[in-house]
Amino acid sequence: xxxxxxxxxxxxxxxxxxxARNWIRxxxxxxxxxxxxxxxLFPSFTTLYPxxxxxxxxxxxxxxxxxxxxxxxxxxxxxSAKMLIEAGAKWVLVGHSERRTLFGETDDRINLKVRRALxxxxxxxxxxxxxxxxxxAGTHQEVVRQQVINGLQDVHKSDLxxxxxAYEPVWAIGTGKTATPEDAQEMxxxxxxxxxxxxxxxxxxxxxILYGGSVNKExxxxxxxxxxxxxxxxxxxxxxxxxxxxxxxxx
Ligand code: 13P
Numbered sequence: 167x168x169x170x171x172x173x174x175x176x177x178x179x180x181x182x183x184x185x186a187r188n189w190i191r192x193x194x195x196x197x198x199x200x201x202x203x204x205x206x207l208f209p210s211f212t213t214l215y216p217x218x219x220x221x222x223x224x225x226x227x228x229x230x231x232x233x234x235x236x237x238x239x240x241x242x243x244x245x246s247a248k249m250l251i252e253a254g255a256k257w258v259l260v261g262h263s264e265r266r267t268l269f270g271e272t273d274d275r276i277n278l279k280v281r282r283a284l285x286x287x288x289x290x291x292x293x294x295x296x297x298x299x300x301x302x303a304g305t306h307q308e309v310v311r312q313q314v315i316n317g318l319q320d321v322h323k324s325d326l327x328x329x330x331x332a333y334e335p336v337w338a339i340g341t342g343k344t345a346t347p348e349d350a351q352e353m354x355x356x357x358x359x360x361x362x363x364x365x366x367x368x369x370x371x372x373x374x375i376l377y378g379g380s381v382n383k384e385x386x387x388x389x390x391x392x393x394x395x396x397x398x399x400x401x402x403x404x405x406x407x408x409x410x411x412x413x414x415x416x417x
Contacts, residue, residue: 175208176259194224194225206257207404230258234282235278258279274316291399292330294331297309310353339379347388350389354395
């Protein structure tokens with residue numbers, strides 16, 4: 167089964183509206199048409215709407231970096247699915263390790279967010295990954311297994327077509343250390359196996375699983391050549407359009 171690859175840029179708390187517009191303009195000029203890859207960008211909330219038209223013209227689909235699990239209500243500083251959709255988002259990142267560690271998001275909360283997003287017809291990238299301590303202790307497979315199972319609890323099979331998993335080892339995010347293609351492939355295959363036993367073989371074969379964590383133009387080709395790696399979720403190297411385009415070419 168051939169899965170359509172995804173290259174996604176998570177801009178985190180970077181890029182103003184003006185910077186994002188410039189990025190998209192240069193991207194469009196440097197990009198060839200007719201490619202068989204989904205290109206997704208996750209800018210800040212305030213940048214989504216102002217760049218939505220340009221992004222569409224450039225063949226980029228927009229997503230948000232966070233969502234609140236409630237439909238609406240008294241949640242100062244939060245953002246709802248409906249607001250994101252109106253602003254032009256088609257996707258949302260859920261469970262990023264920065265949300266888990268810096269903002270205390272638990273698996274339960276992450277599961278509620280996943281379900282709210284899917285119920286609202288947003289597509290989801292569910293991020294999972296172990297810390298260095300967990301990897302050194304040899305518990306990484308079990309940690310990721312729990313994150314996948316808990317994150318997707320009560321998500322119906324038919325909704326899973328709208329879910330992508332991103333394996334992002336915490337120790338590789340923003341550190342310049344990447345998982346070796348062998349280690350990444352091993353975890354991706356394990357994740358596909360978990361989906362297989364929890365949700366069935368058909369969806370396991372279809373589901374796209376991305377690698378994230380210090381992806382750059384040097385290491386991208388070897389990672390993306392692995393059979394269970396269906397693309398990348400790129401942080402730092404997505405901020406410069408030239409390096410994002412170089413990673414794109416590695417796909
Ligand atoms: P870096 O590519 O900067 O390591 O970030 C990865 C990431 O967190 C993407 O979501």
